[in-house]
Every structure is written in structure tokens, then in C-alpha cells.
Ligand SMILES: NC(=O)C1=CN([C@@H]2O[C@H](COP(=O)(O)OP(=O)(O)OC[C@H]3O[C@@H](n4cnc5c(N)ncnc54)[C@H](O)[C@@H]3O)[C@@H](O)[C@H]2O)C=CC1
């Protein structure tokens with residue numbers, strides 16, 4: 001039996017890439033796709049929307065029906081929409097794969113509650129490279145003391161609405177974990193004006209936005225006389241889409257729970 005995978009936010013940048021990736025993955029079929037009311041692509045064939053062969057399923061606004069009929073739903077939308085979708089996943093007990101970033105405490109709480117009734121994979125970055133980098137950053141932060149200043153630089157396309165990126169914050173959480181502290185207690189999310197000297201142990205973030213940059217991240221460990229850098233450059237959204245489809249297949253038959261990409265990738 002094929003794995004039936006749906007996509008919410010199917011007309012978005014990631015949505016279209018996800019549709020094409022599902023169609024190209026052996027053993028998977030497009031179960032459906034949804035968008036917000038008023039989206040000009042509503043009623044279009046999902047294959048056509050993704051620039052591939054017709055899929056015989058059209059774009060609708062009915063996310064409830066999508067969660068009812070799909071084995072897994074991929075969600076790269078926006079925080080409020082993702083919280084609503086998590087409740088639908090809980091209602092139907094079907095897998096929910098969440099890539100949406102910019103989630104705040106209320107949306108996270110809804111997702112955690114939903115994960116008691118459905119398997120949910122939540123990851124700010126679904127690429128193998130970034131998830132490996134997160135593990136390396138944790139190990140490095142554990143090995144290096146606070147004489148090594150940690151700074152995280154990211155750059156994304158001009159349309160991105162949240163900052164710092166979910167991945168940058170994830171890398172920051174990995175570094176904080178390595179140091180045995182909470183990120184909230186050491187994060188410097190931006191700097192401006194007379195900031196005073198750098199506080200020892202802080203983890204700093206710098207955000208760049210421009211053009212069509214898919215996603216670039218650099219974690220810098222800077223000490224007196226030397227510097228170590230771990231970087232990742234995404235040149236195609238296909239890396240995120242492949243990770244999401246892998247997560248959807250992996251989640252089949254898993255008990256309800258909140259999972260991370262490192263569970264999916266076995267890292
Ligand atoms: N975890 C990961 O690996 C990655 C995460 N992202 C994240 O995914 C999200 C989306 O990114 P993009 O595709 O670039 O944005 P986008 O703006 O191109 O697409 C989002 C789509 O979701 C739709 N949407 C919003 N509310 C909806 C609702 N209630 N029902 C159905 N559709 C709805 C929008 O109309 C839009 O088409 C962002 O939070 C981004 O940071 C992006 C790439 C990789």
C-alpha cells in the first residue's frame with residue numbers, strides 16, 4: 001500500500017517542492033493539498049501546481065478532510081496555521097510533519113498537546129547536513145569553555161518573515177545544551193547602539209536577508225588567537241522536502257509523540 005501524503009500550504013515555496021518530491025518518491029502518492037481561502041491557485045491540479053504531471057487531485061481549503069484522508073500531512077506554513085493543523089492531526093490520529101518556524105510558546109503548547117494523540121515530527125530544518133551540524137555544534141560547545149565566544153550568522157531570501165531563523169535558534173539550542181545552559185539565559189538575538197562589551201558565555205545571533213538565498217548558517221567559535229567555524233549552505237529546497245517525506249514514511253505506525261529529525265535520521 002502506498003503512503004498517502006498531504007501538503008498544507010501547498011502553493012507556497014516549500015509546498016510546491018513538497019508536492020514534486022512526494023510524486024517522485026517510490027511508494028508515496030499525493031493525498032491532497034490545501035491553501036488559505038482566496039489563494040488564486042485553489043481548484044488547480046496539484047501536479048500542475050508543482051510543475052509536474054497532473055496528479056488528479058486539486059488544491060482545496062479543506063484541511064480537516066486532508067488530515068482525515070492522508071497517512072501523513074506535511075506542514076510548512078505559518079505558526080497560527082500550524083497550531084490549528086496540529087489539532088486536526090490529534091483529531092484524526094494521523095502523522096503531522098512540521099517544518100514551520102517562528103513558533104512561540106502558545107503554538108508549541110498546542111503541538112505538545114496534539115502529540116499525545118498523533119505522531120508529530122517537528123524540526124526547524126529537515127536537511128541531513130544541518131541536523132548533523134547541530135550534533136557537531138553540541139559536541140564542540142561541550143568541549144570548549146566560555147573563553148570561546150559563540151556567534152551564529154544566518155542569511156535567507158528577502159521573503160522570509162521570521163528572525164533569527166528556526167535553524168539558527170536550533171543551532172543555538174544545541175550549543176547551549178553542550179554548555180549545560182538554557183538558550184534563553186544566554187541568547188543575544190540582535191545588537192544595536194552602545195551595547196557594552198560582549199558578556200562572557202553569551203550566544204549571539206546575526207540575521208541577513210536578501211535576494212533568493214535558500215538558507216545559509218555559520219556557527220563561529222571565536223577565542224584569543226584562533227577560531228573554529230561550522231557552516232551549512234542550502235542551494236536547493238529539495239533537501240528540506242526530501243527530509244520531510246522521509247519523516248512522513250518513518251512516522252507510519254509510530255505511537256503518538258513529539259519527534260525530532262534526529263529520530264528520523266537515526267543520528
Ligand atoms: N524545517 C525546514 O526544513 C524548513 C522550514 N521552512 C519554513 O516553512 C515555512 C514556509 O516557508 P515558505 O514555503 O518559504 O513560505 P511561503 O509563504 O512560500 O508558503 C507558506 C504557505 O502556507 C500557506 N498557508 C498559510 N496559512 C495556511 C492555512 N491556514 N492553510 C493552508 N495554507 C496556509 C500560505 O498561503 C503560503 O502559500 C516558514 O516558516 C519557513 O521558515 C522553510 C524551509 C525549510
Ligand SMILES: O=C(O)C1=N[C@H](C(=O)O)C[C@H](O)C1
Nearest residue numbers: 101124125160165166167215
Ligand atoms: O524560510 C526559509 O526559507 C527557511 N526556513 C528555515 C529556518 O527558519 O531555519 C529553514 C531553512 O533555512 C529555510
